[in-house]
Amino acid sequence: MNKTVTLADAFSGVEDGATVLIAGFGDAGYPFELVDALAETTLTGLTLVSNNAGHTSSGVLRLLRERRIDRIVCSYPIRNEPTLAEALAANELQLDIVPQGTLAERLRAGGAGIPAFFTPTAAGTALGEGKEVRDFDGVACVMETALRGDIALVKATIADRGGNLHYRAASQNFNPVMAMSGRVTIAQAREVVEVGELDPSSIHTPGIFVDRIVQAGAHT
Amino acid sequence: MTSSEVRVEIARRVAAQLEPGQYVNLGIGIPTLVADVLGDDSGIVFHSENGLLGMRGLREGEVPDPELVDAGKRPVALEPGGAFFDQSLSFAMIRGGYIDVAVLGAFEVSPAGDLASWSLGEGQANGVGGAMDLAAGAKRVWVTMLHRGSTGAAKLVPACRYPVTAHGVVDLIFTELGVFAPAGDTFRVVSLAPGVTREDLGDEIDARLYTFENEESPVR
Numbered sequence: 001m002n003k004t005v006t007l008a009d010a011f012s013g014v015e016d017g018a019t020v021l022i023a024g025f026g027d028a029g030y031p032f033e034l035v036d037a038l039a040e041t042t043l044t045g046l047t048l049v050s051n052n053a054g055h056t057s058s059g060v061l062r063l064l065r066e067r068r069i070d071r072i073v074c075s076y077p078i079r080n081e082p083t084l085a086e087a088l089a090a091n092e093l094q095l096d097i098v099p100q101g102t103l104a105e106r107l108r109a110g111g112a113g114i115p116a117f118f119t120p121t122a123a124g125t126a127l128g129e130g131k132e133v134r135d136f137d138g139v140a141c142v143m144e145t146a147l148r149g150d151i152a153l154v155k156a157t158i159a160d161r162g163g164n165l166h167y168r169a170a171s172q173n174f175n176p177v178m179a180m181s182g183r184v185t186i187a188q189a190r191e192v193v194e195v196g197e198l199d200p201s202s203i204h205t206p207g208i209f210v211d212r213i214v215q216a217g218a219h220t
Numbered sequence: 221m222t223s224s225e226v227r228v229e230i231a232r233r234v235a236a237q238l239e240p241g242q243y244v245n246l247g248i249g250i251p252t253l254v255a256d257v258l259g260d261d262s263g264i265v266f267h268s269e270n271g272l273l274g275m276r277g278l279r280e281g282e283v284p285d286p287e288l289v290d291a292g293k294r295p296v297a298l299e300p301g302g303a304f305f306d307q308s309l310s311f312a313m314i315r316g317g318y319i320d321v322a323v324l325g326a327f328e329v330s331p332a333g334d335l336a337s338w339s340l341g342e343g344q345a346n347g348v349g350g351a352m353d354l355a356a357g358a359k360r361v362w363v364t365m366l367h368r369g370s371t372g373a374a375k376l377v378p379a380c381r382y383p384v385t386a387h388g389v390v391d392l393i394f395t396e397l398g399v400f401a402p403a404g405d406t407f408r409v410v411s412l413a414p415g416v417t418r419e420d421l422g423d424e425i426d427a428r429l430y431t432f433e434n435e436e437s438p439v440r
Contacts, residue, residue, distance in 0.1 A: 025270040025271075025289070025293070025307075026270075026289055026293035027286050027289075027293075028270070028286060028287045028288070028289050028293075029287070052347075074347075075347060075348055075349050075350070076347030076348065076349045077346075077347050079346075079347070097346070097347065097348055098348075099348050099349075099350070099351075099352040099353050100269060100307070100311065100348070100349050100350040100353060101269070101307075101310075101311030101314060101315060101350055101352075101353030101357075102352075102353065103307075104306075104307035104308045104310075104311050105308060105311065107308075108308045119315065119356075120315065120356040120357065121315065121352045121353045121356045121357070122352050122356075123356070123386075123387075124384065124386070124387045125352065125383065125384050125385065125386065125387075126339070126383045127348065127352065157287075168287055169285060169287040169288045169298075169304055170268075170270055170271050170272050170287055170288050170289060170304050171287040172271050172304055172305060172306040172307075173270050173271050173306065173307050174306070174307050175306065176306040176307075176308070177306060177307055177308050204306070
């Protein structure tokens with residue numbers, strides 16, 4: 001099996017209006033090259049799902065400047081990022097704030113075939129407003145729905161050509177759950193090896209979740 | 221005391237209450253200082269919601285690793301016995317009740333134990349990060365903050381005016397004036413800082429918010 005594609009072909013078949021999951025936490029595990037390549041396409045009307053909005057990746061900033069993002073779902077926007085602030089001030093961007101753990105679990109649920117779940121997080125708060133609330137053992141919980149992406153952009157340290165992924169150190173963060181919940185998951189890895197070269201015990205994301213592999217990224 | 225000395229003093233008071241073997245999550249700001257005060261051999265295991273257990277601060281001369289960062293995206297290091305994991309597992313630890321203590325900053329806390337820490341209200345593109353998950357899920361929630369805001373207004377209030385992070389979750393509040401426990405209608409004064417008197421808690425109206433279990437309340 002060989003899922004490798006070039007960076008230029010990574011987004012073939014993706015349509016305007018797509019929901020794009022972008023993994024990473026700060027710079028760790030963030031698929032910079034894939035996001036830059038997304039900005040190079042003509043795709044527009046996008047919904048981005050990422051832990052941070054206004055992450056200072058040139059690709060996201062360009063998409064924001066060109067008003068190609070309609071909505072961002074995140075847990076923590078970078079408030080002092082002027083490009084994000086301008087898009088918000090112009091009312092040309094919808095910003096949905098989701099608690100970080102709820103965001104992770106909604107993505108996991110999306111990839112795991114679980115349409116919704118109840119969590120105590122955000123019960124009785126502004127972020128729980130309008131959601132179904134139920135009591136479990138005396139604890140108020142809100143219903144959260146699964147979140148899927150049309151595409152997921154993830155970054156592995158090492159990938160094999162079959163799509164098995166290994167993440168180093170704290171670069172795992174959102175990568176495994178986003179790889180699961182992307183309908184088409186595109187992984188970049190700075191090192192792509194032949195099938196059989198990865199120790200099966202070291203695989204964090206099995207290739208079943210991964211559709212395209214791009215060799216990209218500098219050695220860190 | 222300078223303001224930074226005051227903050228370290230608050231962190232010192234928190235550190236004195238932690239015990240070896242505990243799993244502890246520290247928020248950004250004064251909470252982060254708790255780890256500095258404790259040093260490396262405290263026996264406390266620090267959790268970071270982006271997917272680390274056994275985190276410690278960088279030592280002088282250690283090279284920052286862009287894939288090894290804490291929840292504030294600062295470079296950190298891992299203690300022997302530490303582990304890396306993904307977002308879903310990290311928040312399973314939080315909501316699952318495996319975190320013994322979460323130490324968080326706050327804008328306001330009420331005697332009911334309501335915590336307001338994530339938003340200053342409408343019109344602000346506020347991030348929530350993992351605060352709501354930690355507040356709802358940690359076994360104990362301790363708050364560190366200056367007793368009054370920059371305008372002089374008390375942050376221990378009858379009812380939170382800012383949007384809440386979670387209801388009824390705060391167990392202890394550490395300020396430069398002492399340690400306080402939300403007790404329903406009032407804050408129980410656990411201890412006052414050296415040299416602090418009842419009068420320092422505020423005028424008569426403010427003072428009604430506090431109860432002294434014992435007039436000889438231990439002074440720490």
